[in-house]
Amino acid sequence: MRGDCGRFIRPFGNCGLFAAVAVVVVLAGFLTIGFAPPVQALPSFARQTGQPCGTCHTDFPALTPYGRRFKLLGYTAGGGEFRTTPFSSSTGSNARAELDKLRGYAKAIDAPAAGGGDKEYVPPISMMAIVGYTHTQGPTVAPPTDPYKANDNVVLTPFSGFWGGAITDNIGAFAQVTYSAPDPLSALSGTPADQFKHTWSWDNADVRFASTASIGPLDLVYGITANNNPTVQDLWNTTPAWSFPYAVSSLAATPAASTMIEGAFAARVGGVGAYTSINDLLYLEFTAYKTLGFSQQNSLGINPFDGPGLFGSVAPYWRVALEPHWGRHSLMVGTFGMYFDVHPWLDPSFATGTTATLPQSDKFTDIGFDTQYQYQGDNYWLTLRGSYIREFQRLDTSFANFASANPTNLLNSLKLQASFAYGGDNRVVLTGQYFDIWGTADATLFGLDPITGSALTPNSNGWMAELAYIPFGASKAFGWPWFNARIGLQYIFYNKFNGTTIGAHDNNTLFLHAWVAM
């Protein structure tokens, strides 16, 4: 859902703060009061499982232990009022029931009765939209700002459609198509490459096969994932694709530097991997990725030139996580990483009309470590998360082509987060996060300090705080399971931005948003 949140969206017009707040409140009120439902994170998942939002999510899209196992089992667990599996057999369901009893995190999913096939079939299709008001301390959009204002914009982005749920008893999918409104004029390059910017694109996609087995003392859940964004398939909200903040302003500036695994190739790759969970304790995964070709990316609505280039070889991704759990406690300690062999575009401006890449490549080695502690109280969830990614950049081709000042660079990314979700329905979620990005100074990549004249670093750091309200989380009132909503007030404070403290506060961002799914 966050995969394309970085896109710009069309403003509602020249609304002021009052109008912006009014729009958000009215829209949220329409969905929360008008329909008065307790809603689900992805309503198609709720229709399939019969579970309320709060079973899978502390605050969507953040997952509970049950939510992680639903994903682990390939989005196939059933038990709901509607049949969302067009092709059925009992084998997978029985295995799931066994696993569910073993876990004991939620009430056991009922194995389908003999007449289970009589349930009405509803395709697992959902939609979502985020409408938000963005205010930054300095101007948000550089001139020419059209079709936006310099600041205080209310925008609708992204708008997405999903297939979310089972296909067979052992195969399920999460697939997203997203509309993003055009960039402001100032974001256009003025080169022929601008013709490859799109509004509709494919977004996060994860198709899974999952099953269970017992080998001696080992209880296994195993599966295959085919996805288009490294870490989108991961079970924890500590890896980049599903990490906090889950919704961000599409207009406010964000730090320029990020590691490759933090979304640089989202929707630009295809990957197939195998995973297993052993004794509900040890999770192992290995996936191999390859970039889509220029025309394939373009056909799917992705501007290839917005990405770093194409892989020269298969990019391996690995994941190991140990998740002991006792009583209401769940702890995860893990590592993940990826190796990228990237051939940059020969002419990203497309002035020469070529879509070729350079013969040499840059190599990026990303190694990440993450941890999560989660506690389920009587009426609340406490979650602590931490992640650290270290990227070693061997910039053979960038250095040779004067695109970087150093042949090698380091880039680090750290996030420390605490989240407290209180309540079932009318759930209030308070999340705070410290973030720090730091690395090697490079005059070509990051520019020169205007005062000292020395090379700038990619360093940015600061704090995020978000207060979210989720009206429907635990019960099954009128309208269930068709709607869901989340209203968030988010503030991002920068101590340092893109290597300097000068003007860093200008990027401080207030983002009031309503996120609705149906």
Next chain:
Amino acid sequence: MRKMFFATAAALAVTIAAPARAADLPLKTETPFAARFSWTGCYLGGHLGGGFAHKDLTDPVQLVQDSFLGPGSTDGITTVSPAPRGVVIGGQIGCDYQFAPSWVVGIEGAASGSTMKGSTTVGLPLGNPDTALVRAKTDFLTSVTARVGYAFDNVLLYAKGGVALAADRYDVAGSFADTPFGFVGLENRIGWTAGGGVEWAFSQHWSASIEYDYYQFGHSVIAMSDPTNVFLGNVDVRQNIQVVKAGLNFHIWGPGW
């Protein structure tokens, strides 16, 4: 007759009462079954220790002098050997399987941050003459290893080996003919590691270990750049690292632990 009744009743009472008294006697104490500690399962933990690296850098003198004066200006070959040392601290996760019945095999992933750094000064005879400060630093060390061991109940002697990665930084800085210079080189180097240790499970879930590891990273050429002077050159670095560390692990046995 009356006497006979009382005698019979008394005898019966004794007969009945005797077993009752016997039942109240303490039973013979059985020797408790001492369950052997099982190393089968997974664990996560942390470690703290010291690291000692040996690095041979060839040739920082040529790097500097040839950058300023042109290729071929430097005669001879100079190798310097800063000896970085420092604290190693990190974590590990792994899983073991015990069989037949005291052998243990397992796999472990470990990662450490390190303060290992060292420096040495080398002369630049073609300068005024000048000197260059050569610094070497290893700040990250990680490995994936297999281990095999023999368990004496809750004490495990083991050997391990596998693949390792070290993240290094090298600096060659100073001034040459009154012009300051600063070469920097970064690398991630993959090598192998072998080691061994002893691990003591002092409770059902906790164990402590002492371990020695040897890392061999061979030699490779590292690009050194000086962005200020727009210089680029190479040094060859041969390195190995030895680590002694103490670890603490928490063991998890799977469902129902």
